[in-house]
Amino acid sequence: MASGKLYGGSSMSLLLQNESRLPSSSQVLDSLWLHTSDPSSFQGSKNMVVDFENGRGSSIRDRSFFQQGLIEKEENNNNGCDDDYDPSCFQQTGSNGGNSKKRRLTSEQVQFLERSFEMENKLEPERKVQLAKELGLQPRQVAIWFQNRRARFKTKQLEKEYGALKASFDKLKGDYESLLQQNDKLKQEVNALRNKLIPRDKEDENCSSDEKSSPQDVDTINSNHNKEEDEPVMMELMISNSTSNENGSKMPLPHPIILTCKQEDANSAKSDVLDDSADSPHCTNNGNHVHHHHHFSSFMEEEPADSDDFSQDDDDNLSENLLTLPCLPKVEDNDACYHEQNENTCGFGFPVEDQTFCFWPY
DNA sequence: TAGGTCAACATGGTTC
């Protein structure tokens, strides 16, 4: 607190505080001001008076809100001129006026301006003049106040938006990280299942060579499965995938089997495979493959296949295709699936490091 | 006394 300035705390300032809440009581204020405007009371701070509400130092112009004329006259008697009001007295010696002092607007003036700003944050010329008149300010001061007020408003808006965006970003980041964790978990599960399936394929290979089974059993599974539920078109696709070519060699099962598979099929097949319990109704030895043989047998009865087509390659295909059954998400397909889901749910373009797997809706 | 606030100013762009 600078010494020599009259701030709130004295009996005079208390009196001013009380009286100042009645801006219309100009006579009282005039009287008070004439008493306090004695230059000796300010000791060099000629412009400072008490800010009625905040106890802050305020300006000579603050008084103009009530009785500018009288006070200015008094001030001019002491000082010679008011540097802001008389352009001839305003000499710039830098970005701020030469001997000019920063003068805060009174709280009443600010409140008035605030209300006006709330109604309209732009200032038409007529409104500017009107406000200046009502507040006892220069139109330029009103214009400057509005400019500064808009700048402050914009800064606050930006801070708000930044806070909202940051909160949103943090939330999405958390979601993304938890998805990555889920992704890792699912990958581990898939790897575990693969490890379980591979030895079974070898067992199955021995078993099926005894029975001279056809590798078409995978297709049989699909076709039988789809016979009752799926549309004929789908079934046709599945069967055509399993037919031999003209040379008699088995054509590898392409992806359309998976791509055309309905979600319910995928889910049910998934649960069949994942349900690795020995008490499965289809299981005698190791569930899945016995299940497959059952379908294979029925298919052989209905539509005898060319058993000559069977080969070691076919058996390899069987193993390979078992891994591409609907129960196990195909990498490429699920890549697309992940993308699609990702776009639908997030769409924020995070750098997805590993999008190998799609997340099933649980 | 450092740092925040704010009135006032400077500058460059836009509009009429």
Place this chain on the structure above:
DNA sequence: GAACCATGTTGACCTA
């Protein structure tokens, strides 16, 4: 070209 605006800066003032 005057008026206005957005933006950045300055310096007085205020407060912890």
